[in-house]
Amino acid sequence: MNIGLIDVDSHNFPNLALMKISAFHKSRGDHVEWWWGFGDYDIVYMSKVFDDTYSKDVDEPLNARKIIKGGTGYGLNGNLPEEIEHIYPDYSLYPELTKDTAYGFLTRGCPRHCSFCIVGDKEGLQSRKVADLSEWWHGQRYIKLLDPNITACKDRLDLLRQLADSGAWVDFTQGVDCRTLTKEIVLSLNAVKTKMIHFAWDFMEQSDAVVKGLELYAQHGAITDERKRRVYVLTNYNTTQAENLHRIYTLRNMGYDPYVMIYDKPHAPREIRLLQRWVNNKIIFRKCERFEDYDPKRR
Numbered sequence: 454m455n456i457g458l459i460d461v462d463s464h465n466f467p468n469l470a471l472m473k474i475s476a477f478h479k480s481r482g483d484h485v486e487w488w489w490g491f492g493d494y495d496i497v498y499m500s501k502v503f504d505d506t507y508s509k510d511v512d513e514p515l516n517a518r519k520i521i522k523g524g525t526g527y528g529l530n531g532n533l534p535e536e537i538e539h540i541y542p543d544y545s546l547y548p549e550l551t552k553d554t555a556y557g558f559l560t561r562g563c564p565r566h567c568s569f570c571i572v573g574d575k576e577g578l579q580s581r582k583v584a585d586l587s588e589w590w591h592g593q594r595y596i597k598l599l600d601p602n603i604t605a606c607k608d609r610l611d612l613l614r615q616l617a618d619s620g621a622w623v624d625f626t627q628g629v630d631c632r633t634l635t636k637e638i639v640l641s642l643n644a645v646k647t648k649m650i651h652f653a654w655d656f657m658e659q660s661d662a663v664v665k666g667l668e669l670y671a672q673h674g675a676i677t678d679e680r681k682r683r684v685y686v687l688t689n690y691n692t693t694q695a696e697n698l699h700r701i702y703t704l705r706n707m708g709y710d711p712y713v714m715i716y717d718k719p720h721a722p723r724e725i726r727l728l729q730r731w732v733n734n735k736i737i738f739r740k741c742e743r744f745e746d747y748d749p750k751r752r
Contacts, residue, residue, distance in 0.1 A: 454478070454495040457488030457517060458546070461501035461526065462508045467550050469557070469599070470523060470533060471500050472542035479543060487546075488514055495519065501526030506719070529575040541589060555621070556597045557589035559612045563602040565630070567655060569690060569716060572601045580605035586615040596623045604633040610641050617644035628653050628685065631666030636673055643675035650676050654704070655687040657696050667707055679708045680735075689725045690716040697725075698744055701732060710735075 456478045460468045475485045488497050497517035501508055501524040513520055523531035532538070544551045561583045566573035580602045590596060596619065603609055603625070616623050628651035629642070642650070652670075654663045667684070676682055684704050688697050697713075704711040713729040715721045731747045732738050741747050 454483045455493060456483050456485045457492060457494040457497040457514065458485065459488045459497060459499045459511065459514070461499055461511055461524075462503055464503075464508070465550065467544075467547040467556055468500050468502070468524075469542060471498060472544065472546050472556075473533060473537050473540050474498050475543035475546055476540045477537045480540070485543075488517075490514070490516065492516060496521060498523070499527075500524045506717075525571055525575060529571060539584065539588060541591070553593050554595040554597055555590040555593040556599065557584065558599050559584055559586060559615075560600045560603050560606045560608075564605055565602065569655075569687070570601075576601070582606055582608040582612065586612070586619060590619060590621070594621055596621045598623055598625050599627065600625075601627050602630050602633070604630050604638055604642075609633075609638065613638075613641040613645060617641070617646075620646065622646050622648060624648075625651060631670065631684075632659065632662040634666040634669050636669065639670055639673045643673070647676070649681040649683060650674070651683050651685065652709075653685040653687070654700050655685075655690075657692055657700075660700075664703070664707075667704075667709060671708060679710050681710075682708065683710045683712050685714050686711050686732075687714050687716060688728065689718070689721040694724060694728070697728060701728075701744075 458471050458475060460471055462468070478485050486492070488494065494514070494517040496519045497514050499513070499520065499522045501510065501522070503526050508526055542556065559582065560580050562577040562580050563572045564578050564580060566578055596616065598616070603612060606612065623645050625647065631652040652667065686697065686700050686704070701711045711732055713732045715725055715729055727747070727749055728744060730749065731741065731744055737747070
């Protein structure tokens with residue numbers, strides 16, 4: 454068969470589902486290529502991760518006998534069949550983006566069920582192990598771990614040990630849930646080679662648990678440079694500007710680097726967008742200690 458692939462998002466990040474689909478069809482002797490308008494295809498796969506706010510859909514191709522759409526951008530029910538889910542990805546699709554880097558999941562699901570997040574509805578309200586590292590890491594120097602909440606999984610210590618034993622540099626791309634931290638988990642995280650660690654402080658009602666976890670990491674964590682201890686701060690969702698500033702100032706005083714994330718940014722008020730500019734431009738943030746003193750017109 455002749456197989457065409459369309460990465461609808463094209464956001465300079467590899468589409469893991471398409472990489473696995475490609476590997477599966479190539480293992481069957483099929484020809485796989487990126488779709489283009491003048492070919493003739495038995496099946497064209499269209500994968501879309503983000504909604505239309507961030508990724509505009511593309512027209513369905515006319516030169517295909519069958520079109521299969523998948524990804525959270527199209528809905529929550531398009532999971533890959535098991536025989537494709539657990540195949541080693543075809544990294545040749547993104548040779549520059551995946552150079553010496555492995556992408557994959559060790560766990561799926563998250564118990565938090567945050568109202569802005571689709572993971573709970575798509576993958577379940579329990580963090581569970583779905584693979585060992587050896588399934589999709591074959592000696593690459595870098596690992597992009599895509600798990601939504603690895604430290605909430607009961608197998609977390611074993612999985613963190615696998616990451617540590619790899620000797621690869623690990624990027625916890627979705628961050629680490631600081632509310633799950635114990636001294637044992639922090640010490641296990643310390644054994645993993647990582648250049649930066651990310652946490653999040655999304656809701657005010659989580660404040661006690663978040664601060665407790667961050668204090669624990671500050672006491673025992675291997676990363677001590679505050680520029681490499683980043684905490685995402687969700688704004689424009691269900692917090693006031695005073696609460697936004699409280700989180701930002703608290704994090705800075707604790708030795709963490711806050712980073713403002715804006716929910717529904719196209720419709721965010723100017724004050725929130727200025728807050729993001731002040732915090733996320735680290736030169737400005739370090740020179741101007743208080744948002745109340747920030748003048749966006751001043752160079």
